[in-house]
Amino acid sequence: MQQYFEVRWHGRGGQGAKTAALLFGEAAMETGKYIQAFPEYGPERTGAPVKAYNRLSDGPIRIHTQVINPDVVVVLDASLLESINVTEGLKDNGALIVNTQEKAAAIKEKLRVTNAKVAVVDATKIAVEILKKNVPNTVMLGAMVKITGVLEWDSALASIKEKLEVKFRGRTEIIEGNVEAIKRAYDEVEVA
Amino acid sequence: MKTIAKTGNEAMAYAMKQINPDVVAAYPITPATEIVQIFSNYVADGEVDTEFVAVESEHSALSACVGASLAGGRVMTSTASQGLALMHEILYIAAGNRLPIVIALVNRSLSAPINIHCDHSDTMGSREAGWMQLYCANSQEAYDSLIIALKVAEQTAVPAIVSTDAFIISHAMERLEVLEDEEVQRFIGEYKPRFSALDLENPKTFGPLDLQDYFFEHKRAQIDDFSKVLGTYNKVAQEYAELSGRYYPALEEYKTDDADVAIFTAGSTADTAKEVVDGLREQGRKMGLVRMRMWRPLPVEEIKAALGKFKAVAVMDRSDTMADFGGPVFLETRGILYDAKKKPLLTDYVYGLGGRNIDISDILRVYDEIEQVVKQGKIDKLITYLGVRGEE
Amino acid sequence: MSMKFDRPMNWKELPAGCLIDEAATSLRFKTGDWRSMRPIWDAEKCIHCLFCWITCPDTAITVQDGKMTGIDYDYCKGCGICAVICPPKASAIDMVREEK
Numbered sequence: 001m002q003q004y005f006e007v008r009w010h011g012r013g014g015q016g017a018k019t020a021a022l023l024f025g026e027a028a029m030e031t032g033k034y035i036q037a038f039p040e041y042g043p044e045r046t047g048a049p050v051k052a053y054n055r056l057s058d059g060p061i062r063i064h065t066q067v068i069n070p071d072v073v074v075v076l077d078a079s080l081l082e083s084i085n086v087t088e089g090l091k092d093n094g095a096l097i098v099n100t101q102e103k104a105a106a107i108k109e110k111l112r113v114t115n116a117k118v119a120v121v122d123a124t125k126i127a128v129e130i131l132k133k134n135v136p137n138t139v140m141l142g143a144m145v146k147i148t149g150v151l152e153w154d155s156a157l158a159s160i161k162e163k164l165e166v167k168f169r170g171r172t173e174i175i176e177g178n179v180e181a182i183k184r185a186y187d188e189v190e191v192a
Numbered sequence: 193m194k195t196i197a198k199t200g201n202e203a204m205a206y207a208m209k210q211i212n213p214d215v216v217a218a219y220p221i222t223p224a225t226e227i228v229q230i231f232s233n234y235v236a237d238g239e240v241d242t243e244f245v246a247v248e249s250e251h252s253a254l255s256a257c258v259g260a261s262l263a264g265g266r267v268m269t270s271t272a273s274q275g276l277a278l279m280h281e282i283l284y285i286a287a288g289n290r291l292p293i294v295i296a297l298v299n300r301s302l303s304a305p306i307n308i309h310c311d312h313s314d315t316m317g318s319r320e321a322g323w324m325q326l327y328c329a330n331s332q333e334a335y336d337s338l339i340i341a342l343k344v345a346e347q348t349a350v351p352a353i354v355s356t357d358a359f360i361i362s363h364a365m366e367r368l369e370v371l372e373d374e375e376v377q378r379f380i381g382e383y384k385p386r387f388s389a390l391d392l393e394n395p396k397t398f399g400p401l402d403l404q405d406y407f408f409e410h411k412r413a414q415i416d417d418f419s420k421v422l423g424t425y426n427k428v429a430q431e432y433a434e435l436s437g438r439y440y441p442a443l444e445e446y447k448t449d450d451a452d453v454a455i456f457t458a459g460s461t462a463d464t465a466k467e468v469v470d471g472l473r474e475q476g477r478k479m480g481l482v483r484m485r486m487w488r489p490l491p492v493e494e495i496k497a498a499l500g501k502f503k504a505v506a507v508m509d510r511s512d513t514m515a516d517f518g519g520p521v522f523l524e525t526r527g528i529l530y531d532a533k534k535k536p537l538l539t540d541y542v543y544g545l546g547g548r549n550i551d552i553s554d555i556l557r558v559y560d561e562i563e564q565v566v567k568q569g570k571i572d573k574l575i576t577y578l579g580v581r582g583e584e
Numbered sequence: 585m586s587m588k589f590d591r592p593m594n595w596k597e598l599p600a601g602c603l604i605d606e607a608a609t610s611l612r613f614k615t616g617d618w619r620s621m622r623p624i625w626d627a628e629k630c631i632h633c634l635f636c637w638i639t640c641p642d643t644a645i646t647v648q649d650g651k652m653t654g655i656d657y658d659y660c661k662g663c664g665i666c667a668v669i670c671p672p673k674a675s676a677i678d679m680v681r682e683e684k
Contacts, residue, residue, distance in 0.1 A: 002470075025365050026365070029367050034366075035197060035366065035367055036364050038199075038360075039359075041223075041308065041359055041363065061366070062330075062464060062466050063463070063464045064357070064360045064364070064461070065464055065549060065550065288602055386601070387601070394606075395606075396603050396604060396605055396607070397607075397609070398601075400604055402602055406592075406593075408595075413596070413598050416596075417600065
């Protein structure tokens, strides 16, 4: 069977987990990958825990199942660590990336992660400082690209910028702000 | 030809944009809402010439489509689940009047209990309405099938439903290749309706009362037209393959030549099962897959020939007939195989109701069990409910 | 396809769809023998208000140049609406039994 690179995104309704998965998927496609990006829909509304997924491959993807053993788990909101088992099914030698103020080692100990690396970045702080709003989703893409290494940084960044230009037609400060925030997350992400 | 990333819904809306129908009348329903929502943006942005009619229910949506189609327009709409159920009586009216309307549909379960996720009970419940039915396995196929179905519908005067699996395909972004607008327009050609209610030079009566003296003749003629759909489909699918490089047979066989057993299923699960087949073959287990893509009209001879090769076949049904005899694909397949010279042992697995995840391990289990049926030479359990708590 | 009316068509002869392919086919279907009461029009009494022409469900009142000219018994079913609607002062239409 074909090899897949699978990602699970955890967020709260309104934090943009789905958008992050779509942006990551499209960026991956620009680098020549075959991709899937899909949310998990339930009755969720703003604030409720939500999940979204990515599946990447070098060849056409035929499976349409839920992601059960992700290579990477991204958590957009550290408060979810209290209520959700975010490491469920995480593959050996995978990675957990969390938006938090804490150190990577502290999160690793708290969640008793022994089979995977843990990376942290304070995406909320970066978002509030640069975008003046707590929208950590695009910011986390910076950390995601760096930690996973599945995408080439320059082309991924160029693709994300292109998508943002379509989404925020002409609102330069939002587009440039997002790009700056993504770059900062790329630089500031810390691993344990 | 260009490569883009789109969800199933976005892909269908994009195909509708390139088709540029005269009229779209629609009412939103999860998980198909995005199709007409995105399409209405195309209308608002002037990217299509379509008259978009926002109505207050699906019953009215399809009724407006019937009117527009009688007037000679190229007409499309979109719905799912309860929406298709509410359209039910108008489905028969569109088909009986030979109006080649095309519905971009998302397969979702029917209430109760209320649920928004995938199964095939909505379209299976409409399979006697006189509409062609195509079940798609991915976004690419959904895009391609809408274009193919429109052409077949207009050539045969039989309306068509093209469907994807709720959320699994409708909301999953995938990489796909799309044609240029002009290529689509050249392929579908100009619509030349057989009649138009707006043709004042040649007035006609539409939908008159038809009692014991003529109703049967009209139905018999409709059934005859329906019998020509498969032949036209095969021709159009071939033309589309020449244009796009992608060929979609009415019934697809995957690695069946040397296989003793096969799964017979539809939609996204068939795509996943191909991957399972490849994995099994790496282990030296020769198993195959037959994918039901067109379910109306039934490709009877194709099914007979394809399934007749195997010692055993497991049908996987994403709905139930409530006949206490499994799902509709199983029931009808048994009927088709009744007079086949060679026929397999046939079992049914009803799975995935209300969007219950179907995992690779579930499909592997079906292959394991059907292999066991061959070894034993008999079936222990005719109908299995797969992945539901409380079974076994 | 032109429709045949001299005998019942078989299913292969019907135009696609349940439509009637030409206009005014009801002209071929004479309903005059449904009548048990016959309206008799008195030209002397008629004031040509044309109420009967408006209300006749079978368009069986014949009119020329804005004047009533008679009743078309090929289509008149004898419903009597014309006799009822005719103004009492004129009373130009009487219903009589068809039975001889």
